[in-house]
Amino acid sequence: MSDTPIVLDELRQRIDQLDGDILRLISERASCAQQVAQVKLAHDKDAVFYRPEREAQVLRRIMALNSGPLDAEEMARLFREIMSACLALEQPIKVAYLGPEGTFTQQAALKHFGESAISLPMAAIDEVFREVEAGAVNYGVVPVENSTEGVVNHTLDTFMDSSIKICGEVVLRIHHHLLISETTRKDKVSRIYSHPQSFGQCRKWLDAHYPHAERVPVSSNAEAAKLIKTEWHSAAIAGDMAAKLYGLERIADKIEDRPDNSTRFLIIGNQDVPMSGEDKTSIVVAMRNQPGALHDLLEPFHRHKIDLTRIETRPSRTGAWNYVFFIDFKGHRDEPQVAAVLEEVKLRASELRVLGSYPQGVL
Numbered sequence: 001m002s003d004t005p006i007v008l009d010e011l012r013q014r015i016d017q018l019d020g021d022i023l024r025l026i027s028e029r030a031s032c033a034q035q036v037a038q039v040k041l042a043h044d045k046d047a048v049f050y051r052p053e054r055e056a057q058v059l060r061r062i063m064a065l066n067s068g069p070l071d072a073e074e075m076a077r078l079f080r081e082i083m084s085a086c087l088a089l090e091q092p093i094k095v096a097y098l099g100p101e102g103t104f105t106q107q108a109a110l111k112h113f114g115e116s117a118i119s120l121p122m123a124a125i126d127e128v129f130r131e132v133e134a135g136a137v138n139y140g141v142v143p144v145e146n147s148t149e150g151v152v153n154h155t156l157d158t159f160m161d162s163s164i165k166i167c168g169e170v171v172l173r174i175h176h177h178l179l180i181s182e183t184t185r186k187d188k189v190s191r192i193y194s195h196p197q198s199f200g201q202c203r204k205w206l207d208a209h210y211p212h213a214e215r216v217p218v219s220s221n222a223e224a225a226k227l228i229k230t231e232w233h234s235a236a237i238a239g240d241m242a243a244k245l246y247g248l249e250r251i252a253d254k255i256e257d258r259p260d261n262s263t264r265f266l267i268i269g270n271q272d273v274p275m276s277g278e279d280k281t282s283i284v285v286a287m288r289n290q291p292g293a294l295h296d297l298l299e300p301f302h303r304h305k306i307d308l309t310r311i312e313t314r315p316s317r318t319g320a321w322n323y324v325f326f327i328d329f330k331g332h333r334d335e336p337q338v339a340a341v342l343e344e345v346k347l348r349a350s351e352l353r354v355l356g357s358y359p360q361g362v363l
């Protein structure tokens, strides 16, 4: 005699039935996506199947329609994977990221493109740019700013020498853990490896818990995780992906000093992305070196009520004491307001380059 209450049997039958329905609907959706691809190909043999603006709209619509019990972001993540799988039916998207495997940048790439994307680790930020420029991959993912540690200068500098476009952004909550391998005892950690940015994000925690451990900077958290597999008395600071990839034990969880620690990554490509309805634009501007230059640059944004979301100054390579400004603002370059501001800025600047207009990060 079964001791399963009858109501449980009924609920399970209902779930089986619903799963059958979901399966049928996902398959139907996948054939629709296949047909879209055929239509695109019929019009243009070099058609790009992936449409960042359309994907952003699909996810935003799902989030708006959702009424629970799953929360909107969770639901969007499920749809993210469905879209990723549908797209891969035609042509899996190839994405280069700042490696090695297990970095937060890989996590950001998979968050943005879904698990069906093929992600390829690169050794340096410039290599990600080069792979995209050469057309060896469809897109690249590079970190650009962290809420605790600020901007990733190297990424901004690389834009100055490149014609690459920004096609999207993705923000990732960054949780760091202290990890050891079987070669090290918990109470015997005398050396800690990590990326300099991660040391910066966990500084107070380290000062309080491991004031005497040597801090050794390496090229990535994943590299730190890999290193300690074979070293004694050593720990690494890295995230979940690296911990799982290298089979490490977490001896302290979420050790970042700020609970809202997050990093913004850029999706780079060779494509101009049409409007999605909620977009951002990134520009780089060089100003003549004269008093009031920054004011002159920002004034048109203020007058046209355009919301600046970030401004960074970097030394220009053209001479001592010349600066370039990296500016992000809300809106798409095809919107009349934005186009008007860009025209005005162009007149005042010695150089203006639009790096891209792209959908604001959804997930």
Ligand SMILES: C=C(O[C@@H]1C=C(C(=O)O)C=C[C@H]1O)C(=O)O
Pocket (backbone or CB within 6 Å): 032, 033, 036, 037, 049, 050, 051, 052, 054, 055, 058, 082, 083, 084, 086, 087
């Ligand atoms: C199906 C399309 O192509 C791709 C797949 C999408 C999807 O599965 O919803 C959305 C945008 C594109 O990346 C489309 O453009 O509508």
